[in-house]
Amino acid sequence: xxxxxxxxxxxxxxxxxxxxxxxxxxxxxxxxxxxxxxxxxxxxxxxxxxxxxxxxxxxxxxxxxxxxxxxxxxxxxxxxxxxxxxxxxxxxxxxxxxxxxxxxxxxxxxxxxxxxxxxxxxxxxxxxxxxxxxxxxxxxxxxxxxxxxxxxxxxxxxxxxxxxxxxxxxxxxxxxxxxxxxxxxxxxxxxxxxxxxxxxxxxxxxxxxxxxxxxxxxxxxxxxxxxxxxxxxxxxxxxxxxxxxxxxxxxxxxxxxxxxxxxxxxxxxxxxxxxxxxxxxxxxxxxxxxxxxxxxxxxxxxxxxxxxxxxxxxxxxxxxxxxxxx
Numbered sequence: 001x002x003x004x005x006x007x008x009x010x011x012x013x014x015x016x017x018x019x020x021x022x023x024x025x026x027x028x029x030x031x032x033x034x035x036x037x038x039x040x041x042x043x044x045x046x047x048x049x050x051x052x053x054x055x056x057x058x059x060x061x062x063x064x065x066x067x068x069x070x071x072x073x074x075x076x077x078x079x080x081x082x083x084x085x086x087x088x089x090x091x092x093x094x095x096x097x098x099x100x101x102x103x104x105x106x107x108x109x110x111x112x113x114x115x116x117x118x119x120x121x122x123x124x125x126x127x128x129x130x131x132x133x134x135x136x137x138x139x140x141x142x143x144x145x146x147x148x149x150x151x152x153x154x155x156x157x158x159x160x161x162x163x164x165x166x167x168x169x170x171x172x173x174x175x176x177x178x179x180x181x182x183x184x185x186x187x188x189x190x191x192x193x194x195x196x197x198x199x200x201x202x203x204x205x206x207x208x209x210x211x212x213x214x215x216x217x218x219x220x221x222x223x224x225x226x227x228x229x230x231x232x233x234x235x236x237x238x239x240x241x242x243x244x245x246x247x248x249x250x251x252x253x254x255x256x257x258x259x260x261x262x263x264x265x266x267x268x269x270x271x272x273x274x275x276x277x278x279x280x281x282x283x284x285x286x287x288x289x290x291x292x293x294x295x296x297x298x299x300x301x302x303x304x305x306x307x308x309x310x311x312x313x314x315x316x317x318x319x320x321x322x323x324x325x326x
Contacts, residue, residue, distance in 0.1 A: 006031065008103070008230065009264045010054055016098040016107075019045040026305035030291045032258055032265045034238075034278050037295035042303050043268040044152070046295060047234045048072075050266055051149050053099045054232050056106045059121055059130055060142035066094050066108060067139065072151040091119070091139065100125075146231025146263075148224045152240055154213060155220045161192045163223035172226060179222050179253060183215070183246060190219060213241030218250065225257040231264075238267040239274040247277035255287045279317045282310060 012027035020042045035043050048069040056062030070090040091110075098107040105125050111118045117134035148163070155163075167176050177189045180199070188200040198205040199215070208216050217240055224233050242250055258265050269275060275292065282290050288310040298304050308316060 006262060006264070010050060010101050010103050010232070013050060013053065013099065013101040015046075015049050016100070018049045018094075018097045018099060021045065021049065021303060024303055024305070026293060026307060028291050028307040028309060029264075029266075029293075030309070031263075031289040032254060032287070033267070033291045033293065034275065035266060035268045035293050035295065036270060036275060039270060041295045041297065043270075043295055044236050047149070047236060047266055047268060049097070049099050050101075051147070051232075051234050052097065053101050053106060054103050055144055055147045056123065057104060058123065058142070059132075060140050061144065062106055062108065062121055062123060063091060063119075063139055064142050066097065067091050067141075068143075068149065070094070072149060144231065146228045148228050148232075149234040150217070150220050150224060150236065152237040154216050154240065157195065157197055157208075160197050160208075160216070160220055160223065161195060163220070163227045164192050164197070166227040167223055170226060176219075176222055180215075180219060182249060183218050187215075214243060214246070215241075217241050218246075221250070222253065222257070225254070225261055225263055228263040229261040233258075233263055233265050235265070235267040237269065239269055239271045244273045244277075247274055248281050251277055251281035252285065255281065255285055259289075276317065279313055283314055 009029070009031065011029045013025070013029075015021040015024040026046075035046060037043050052062070052065040052069065055065040055068075067090040070093040073093075094108065094110070096109045099105070104123070107120075107122045107129075109120045111120055119130075119132040119134065119137065121130045121132070122128070123130075167173055173189075180187050180190055186201055188203070190197070190199050191205065192198070193205060197208040197216075197219070199208055199211060200206075208219070221233075221235060221238075224235075238250075239247065254265060257263070278290070278292070281287070290310050290313070291307055292313045293305050293307040295303055295305055
């Protein structure tokens with residue numbers, strides 16, 4: 001693994017239209033970014049907009065990202081990355097998307113009328129609009145290997161197995177096992193046997209489904225950090241299944257590996273314990289390449305962002321100010 005420039009990092013974004021966002025702006029993002037706010041304020045939708053933006057550099061990549069967010073919302077596992085399939089109904093779930101950032105610009109809209117349906121897509125400011133007739137479109141799944149999204153229910157066995165292949169490619173199995181042992185000292189090692197992720201306990205391998213959701217989430221994050229070298233990782237509800245006593249360990253892992261792999265992280269939470277752990281570990285490690293963004297609604301019910309850098313966040317925490325958007 002070789003560290004490269006972090007010029008690919010997304011530092012600012014403008015969402016003209018997508019789901020609950022209209023003329024929304026946010027900036028000041030760093031290598032590791034935590035997103036907070038009340039339930040249903042749009043944290044997941046914000047992450048989806050970022051995921052689409054950094055992923056959608058071609059028509060196929062853009063269409064794949066748009067279908068991905070619907071799959072993740074439905075928590076189904078139907079995409080075969082090796083084949084063509086009709087995912088039109090998942091693409092149709094998004095009616096409009098227009099986002100610009102220092103990474104890329106995309107616009108997408110679904111046009112229906114006069115007994116026809118078209119997809120209008122534009123990538124980059126200088127490009128022409130691509131008009132695709134729905135009847136003639138064969139959606140080809142095309143996904144970037146170093147861009148990943150871990151949803152709030154965690155990865156399927158298939159997703160985890162695919163990312164574990166990167167661990168094997170880089171001969172990082174022993175490092176992974178050290179991280180897992182630190183999380184749970186009863187676990188001797190982790191492997192994928194057949195197509196099933198399994199953990200070894202007392203010299204016997206057992207399927208990961210026999211353990212708590214937190215372990216799957218933890219292993220998924222580690223594998224994704226290796227797989228997303230020089231890319232992006234999005235983690236929805238990062239504290240899902242993780243006991244509060246393990247939060248500092250999780251952030252230590254994320255800060256260390258994201259720097260090593262040059263991976264930009266975006267994660268959501270509504271947990272005070274997770275936010276306090278984020279700030280505490282950053283201070284302990286002197287990790288200043290972080291930001292905390294709170295999504296709130298103003299008096300006009302518009303979503304706005306308040307982003308704090310390392311110094312501002314630590315000051316707010318130490319002064320016991322409420323920064324979660326409640």
